[in-house]
Amino acid sequence: MLLSGCLSAFIPERPADPAPVTDGVPSELIEFYDQPPQWQDCGPDLQCATITAPLDWHDPARGEIDLALTRYLAEQGAPDGSLLTNPGGPGASGVSFVQSSAQYLFADDVRAAYDIVGFDPRGVGESTAVECLDDAAMDSYLYDLPEGERGSAEWERELEKSNADFAAGCEENTGDLLEFITTEQAARDLDLIRAVLGENELRYLGFSYGTFLGATYANLFPERAGHLVLDAAIDPSVPSAMVGAVQGVGFEDALRAYLADCGDGGQCPFPGNVDDGMADLGALLAEVDDRPLVGADGRELGADTLVTAIISSLYSPLSWPDLTAALEGAQQGDASGAFALADMYNDRVNGTYVANTTEAFSAYNCMDYPVSTAAETDAADELMSENAPTIAPYWSGPDLCEQWPHEPTGTRDRITAEGAAPILVVGTTGDPATPYQWAEALAEQLDSGTLITFEGEGHGGYGNSACINDAVGDFLIDGTVPDDGLRCQ
Template identity: 35%
Template sequence: MRRWVGATGAGLALLMAVTACSESVDGQAEEATFSVGAGPTPSLDRFYGQTIRWESCAAYADQEVTGYPEDRSDCATITVPVDYENPDGDAADIAIFRVRASGDKVGSLLMNPGGPGASGVEFMAGQAQSFGSLDLGKRFDLIGFDPRGIGRSTPQIRCFTAQERDEARAETLVDMSPAGIAKIEAENRADADKCAQRVGTDFLAHVGTVDVVKDMDVLRAALGDDKLNYLGYSYGTKIGSAYAEQFPTKVRAMVNDGAVDPSANPVDENIRQLAGFQSTFDAFAADCINRGDCALGDDPAAATTRFQELTRPLIDKPAPTSDGRPLSYGDAMTGAGQAMYSDALWEPLRDALTELAGGRGDTLLRLADLYEGRDAAGYYTNSTDAFTAIRCVDDPRLTDQAEIDRLDVEGRRAAPFTDDGRGTGKGARDVCAFWPVPPTSAPHDLNIPNLPTTVVISTTNDPATPYQAGVDLAAQLGARLITFEGAQHTASLEGHDCVDDAVTEYFVNLTLPDEGLKC
């Protein structure tokens, strides 16, 4: 998924033919011949030619929780250089989850669920049973991977302890007076410093998308595929377009679903995202009111105001929960934002608002925990730490005070349901303004003349990655656009036959969707 911004305020490739030995699931060596794009120097050959040693997934994912089919699933790690300009330096391990094709195999299909910061291993483990039963699962090895620094890949991006995360979530920082802004910025600077100390700047400097796609090309080669098949969701579309830009002749088929526009100004992108969340909130509110007995009242036009009346008091008085952690205003907004990603979460949000009207915050806190990657025992995944670290090297630093102020003012206007009511027309520099390493990417238009025709899917009422971003990405890539009419984030392989049939036919047979296809 594409994480939301939350409440307002708060060379040519050197081609070589090599023979590699990869290990099958029964431990017998199987020969695989493939062409390698060996990168800028021959010193990368040892990474491109490495053997993948598959093993049980027991140490990678909880089978009882995810239900992945053990007889078709296996896992491994591959090794990549932390710095591709210094391949003899430090290395990182990338974790991989594979669901083996059950029929006549076309190749491997790499998938990424987004974030940035989401675990592709956990994603594939959780979806293995359903994806494996699809036609795609019969014709492709389905591959989930944890990008560098994320999930079970090592080293990890882990900046804060669980206690520190809990404490930060309990604190509400909405004072936009000069003193309040100074406090927010001091905390952001301290957080950046702490992350640098605990993770190290050498690694933090190489966690961005430009390095992730190099890892993905190493993975492609190690899997034995001459060319890449890829399905990326949300931020995963940024990985997809960046891979296409760096390795255009290595793309066989690519679908980008829930697009991030690589040319977008980050401030404008955030404002558009906030507007998308407001649109989805309005749809939720109308549904809630239409069903009756809704905590937002009985007038859709007044639903935003009623939501503010329910949530703003949490700034000064958090709501109690049976967990023992009070529901803060920030967590309430995070929980509500989590529910905007899918209408399957509208019922829990409806219940949560009724509960909040009665003075308690249990359900909203659970929704916030879901977004933050916290389990019932208090353990956090590193998705949030990774999100920040990757965003801070992927996007230009926002230090122009006029632009900071514009984001605050226009963001409140775009999504009034997130407005805490404490705006002063001024904004605070975020943690990326103080990040210890410089950005490694910048917004730009794509121009990739050697790229085969790919596919982009964009949803009309997607809150996190607005529809126009998909239109714009498709134009830049020269891709076929599938429009999905709905109010959700991403649409492929979710049971929508019109979308899924087109995606499957494209990946299996390279048959492009009809021009202007709407589902």
Template identity: 35%
Template structure:
């Protein structure tokens, strides 16, 4: 999973406005019909809506297939937190995933950024892409019980029989998606549709132009939108960028190398303590990690939770913690539990958070949406030899995550068995208007590596801001240099100086 923005808010944003002369108010579109907007309270609909008392919610009806409007409709959940001062327009936000709820994100932002320049000058707006979050129909592939069972599978045996079993499970997953959601819906849930839906949201808001802040996969939506609807963008910030020209296997390889780099940073930080479960020699951290987690393939560890810690959950929990140093202490505690034979439950909690499972055992549909969207956003190879070759490269790029040794074979991904064809293919972005886009890329971003942002900024002809750190995305996380720069761009249209580095 590409991951998503987790934290909003900083002292900077709650301070006085840093930019003296805002740009003129964005004019309303004279021929836009906003009649579909039946705004009401979010309280009956959105969990935690009380955090942002001013939040308003609505459902927007769009065609499932824009080329065949009579083939059915989807209903897009939209939330807005109105500007409290001189309104410059709407700031649409997408937190990534794919599969994360922008509605939930904007509700949280509305609370965290109350009184800030952002909330003063912009309506904060989020819409859940079709199939995601509160939108309908909802993408579903597995029941809660089926998802729990899926997570108990180690999927680590790359013998001929093991690969056959993993591929059978992957095909079963794809078949269940088709059965539960329907191929007519699955064929129209990609980024291509999300960009068109976003323009319908713009019309609903009654604005000629939008502002946009996209994190992680949200940068893919933003890139698609500015390439398709360029004149309708006032200002766009893309943080944690995806390179649209990269194929899916290249993206996997680069991402795994990014997670290895983040793991190395974690191991070096951990090694400063004599109690580090990976030891005090960072050069041995990969081997020590494997010693701790490999036994879980055949025997899960006992936890206070009766499910125990499976091998798959230990790996997932580790990846989740590597998104941000703020989560490293939980990874340390979980690995310490494995090392000492005590409860490694922190790793299970990390895995639950990543997979969208709450304490009652219910899952969001984030993972099902993640798979459904990525599988139609690019062609995926079906040749087993291609996957075997990728496995060899990934093991070299990310040895901390490599179980056993390369066997010359590897299972094909779920997307290799997907029941509908892709609707997009990798292609470079076309240049946006000068001063229209700012790309923020983090040097140690594990999920969307730094060079992807460099590449996207070059393709779009946008400004590149480099953030120095080990985390996934950085805007509005409290760095004064970065947040001041983004505020100046969004409010005043001031482009960052060339070569700016923050962090």
């Protein structure tokens, strides 16, 4: 009792939430901006709410959608405001991210100062969602092996048919929403969330695709961009085919880092030096491409799924031991470890897809990116073949977006966010999914961009370096801009 009494003296009582900010909002949007979230407890130190947004911000009368929110309550009791966050994807659930990770990923100073607010973007998770296929059809789409030889006309036709069936399922089961799954629309949703939380400016920490969402927000609403941190940045000017190719090179480089590390540690699925290991891995991929392994549930493990398993484990060095186990298993004819990694990547648990990440990912990309030209595709293939020869044979195929039922509305342009307050960009030198060159490019494009660097492996710097955490925390809490070019280990 005495301890409880002492603690209560130091933790301020939580005040009432501020009223929504509606200054300057057009009359046709007031009903959306003037809706205080009705928060309900949904876990220890967690609250959840749902708000409504226009289906189409450019024609609010067309209908409404739901946006799901959650917040991890500030540990100091009386918050200094709200910090919004997005984990990436596109298509990852911000609600699940905050509920599972806020207490562990966000540093003590940030958790004390702010309510950490996660949201499922339009089309994702608990918000009005993209729906495409049932579980059995999704298994077929993601895991079935074409009968035709890789690269043959028959192989192309089979994959094009699979893409067409997936796209048709999205159109049939999602309806009017599908046309409006764009980052531009989602950024306007983000401004709505800012306002209903009672914030005059957006305070935001976005990861991976969340950097594109945050940069788009700053470009649309520079006067409302407060302290924005963009970690594991995407270069918004890169065309679709080249995005995939640059990522492929990043994953090939990460594979080499993994092999160097496991070789030094003494437990590695392949003997010899890194070049020997890459050659042996290439041989393993070719072997399962020719003679797929069969899992306990009857699914066949071909090279494409093995590559998915590999890249899923390269997002963090903490997953490298799982990659070792999966590769050693595959060498012995056991597909279970590889399927476990691929299923985790695809949000598949015991035959059920527990999230709609694949559907939302496809919808955003097909609406945000113009379909690549033949010249862009050829340049991307050349980059892969020259710089990622191990995984290049299994990296590309017919483009789903060529089958998409709606024309893309996004463009691939530089983002300057002219007039925005300082924006902090975090890059990681060994990031496979969003290579460091993209962080350099985004920081250079932004009029007020500042780049800080984590010299390490994995996807993202925040949470992996005390030096990065300190710089990000000082920026978010006090607005202190670190020296441009700060490098951390």
